[in-house]
Amino acid sequence: MGTDTRVYTLQDIFRAAIAGQKAVAVWRLPNTDTVQACVQLGKQFTTGQPQLETSPFGFFFCPFQTSRQNQNLFIKGDLYFDGDDLVTAADAPAQQLDSFLKLLQQEQQNDSWHPSADDENHTCQTEQGFIDAVTKAVAAIQAEEMEKVVLSRNNRIQLPDQFSPIAALKSMAAAYPRAFISLVSIPGVGTWMGASPEILVSINEQQVFHTMALAGTQTAVENVADAIWRQKEIEEQAMVERYILSCFKKLRLRDYNEVGPRTVIAGNLMHLRTDFKVNLRDVHFPTLGTDMLELLHPTSAVCGLPKEPALQFILAHEGYNRSYYSGYLGPVNGSNGTHLYVNLRCMELLEHEAILYAGAGITEASDPQKEWQETQHKMQTMREILSIFG
Numbered sequence: 469m470g471t472d473t474r475v476y477t478l479q480d481i482f483r484a485a486i487a488g489q490k491a492v493a494v495w496r497l498p499n500t501d502t503v504q505a506c507v508q509l510g511k512q513f514t515t516g517q518p519q520l521e522t523s524p525f526g527f528f529f530c531p532f533q534t535s536r537q538n539q540n541l542f543i544k545g546d547l548y549f550d551g552d553d554l555v556t557a558a559d560a561p562a563q564q565l566d567s568f569l570k571l572l573q574q575e576q577q578n579d580s581w582h583p584s585a586d587d588e589n590h591t592c593q594t595e596q597g598f599i600d601a602v603t604k605a606v607a608a609i610q611a612e613e614m615e616k617v618v619l620s621r622n623n624r625i626q627l628p629d630q631f632s633p634i635a636a637l638k639s640m641a642a643a644y645p646r647a648f649i650s651l652v653s654i655p656g657v658g659t660w661m662g663a664s665p666e667i668l669v670s671i672n673e674q675q676v677f678h679t680m681a682l683a684g685t686q687t688a689v690e691n692v693a694d695a696i697w698r699q700k701e702i703e704e705q706a707m708v709e710r711y712i713l714s715c716f717k718k719l720r721l722r723d724y725n726e727v728g729p730r731t732v733i734a735g736n737l738m739h740l741r742t743d744f745k746v747n748l749r750d751v752h753f754p755t756l757g758t759d760m761l762e763l764l765h766p767t768s769a770v771c772g773l774p775k776e777p778a779l780q781f782i783l784a785h786e787g788y789n790r791s792y793y794s795g796y797l798g799p800v801n802g803s804n805g806t807h808l809y810v811n812l813r814c815m816e817l818l819e820h821e822a823i824l825y826a827g828a829g830i831t832e833a834s835d836p837q838k839e840w841q842e843t844q845h846k847m848q849t850m851r852e853i854l855s856i857f858g
């Protein structure tokens with residue numbers, strides 16, 4: 469790896485990536501201050517099932533369900549920005565690196581992004597459509613076709629004239645210190661930003677594997693110790709826990725540490741969360757990250773339980789393509805390890821509009837109107853950021 473001694477800002481790097489038609493990912497891990505970024509110089513982004521242990525450094529961006537249109541993507545870290553320095557990978561293609569550095573030095577002024585294509589993918593469900601789907605889901609659960617299903621929707625809103633992706637990212641980082649903050653922009657694919665509260669799979673520098681069961685939602689109270697949870701949310705979260713435990717069981721892994729459920733804050737909301745950790749050095753299970761990722765996604769926090777009937781219900785009744793919402797994203801084999809988060813509390817950027825995404829866990833005790841309200845509250849996480857631009 470080589471280090472360019474000139475001082476660049478995150479904005480310089482993002483703008484150069486957009487001007488040069490490069491894929492770029494920017495992220496900030498929870499409870500840290502450093503905003504990191506990586507840029508891929510080549511044009512091949514599609515990848516198969518992520519293999520975490522053997523992957524080069526980069527950033528995965530994977531959909532809820534893979535299809536021809538929504539593939540697993542990988543932004544290889546040809547260039548890495550750690551908040552101060554720009555570092556080049558030893559195998560970065562020399563010619564493309566040269567052109568990129570020229571673009572950087574020219575100081576691009578344009579605050580744009582690789583827009584998502586404005587197609588039928590972005591049809592939005594009406595309030596009545598969502599409520600009808602929830603009503604059908606409750607009936608299907610009562611008929612014992614499944615125990616839980618997560619139904620979601622999207623909503624298009626006009627982007628403010630002054631909108632800037634890097635300014636929005638910085639606002640997210642300041643507003644949501646406990647969230648995983650991200651901005652991903654890929655030519656021909658689109659641009660997504662979000663503030664996720666949910667780890668899917670993470671492996672830190674000490675080789676500690678971490679996943680979590682996050683579910684149950686209510687608006688935040690000042691003191692989390694005062695939070696009172698209804699039976700509905702307790703059961704909803706317990707199902708996610710049960711699902712994670714079933715994945716450990718499939719891998720015959722018994723040596724995990726479980727803490728929770730406890731109440732956690734996520735922006736304007738609170739959730740119930742149970743953390744599961746495994747010391748990979750103790751269990752001698754080097755592929756646990758890859759194996760769990762394959763088993764976990766999509767978890768019952770975004771799909772349902774049992775997984776298959778819940779998935780079929782979603783595909784039949786949601787009425788739109790989730791695309792990369794409720795997929796997963798994050799850096800792999802970086803200086804802080806591998807950190808894949810569920811793509812929640814997010815939005816997709818078209819040229820002049822943002823598409824906000826949110827879902828809610830439906831159980832037999834769900835009230836359709838309340839579930840609609842819950843998706844409104846979840847969309848507030850991104851609305852809040854857009855409102856900063858007036």
Ligand SMILES: C=C(O[C@H]1C=CC=C(C(=O)O)[C@@H]1O)C(=O)O
Nearest residue numbers: 683684685769812826827828829
């Ligand atoms: C599906 C979403 O949230 C999940 C994560 C936490 C709580 C959830 C819930 O209470 O329904 C969802 O399972 C979303 O934010 O779009």
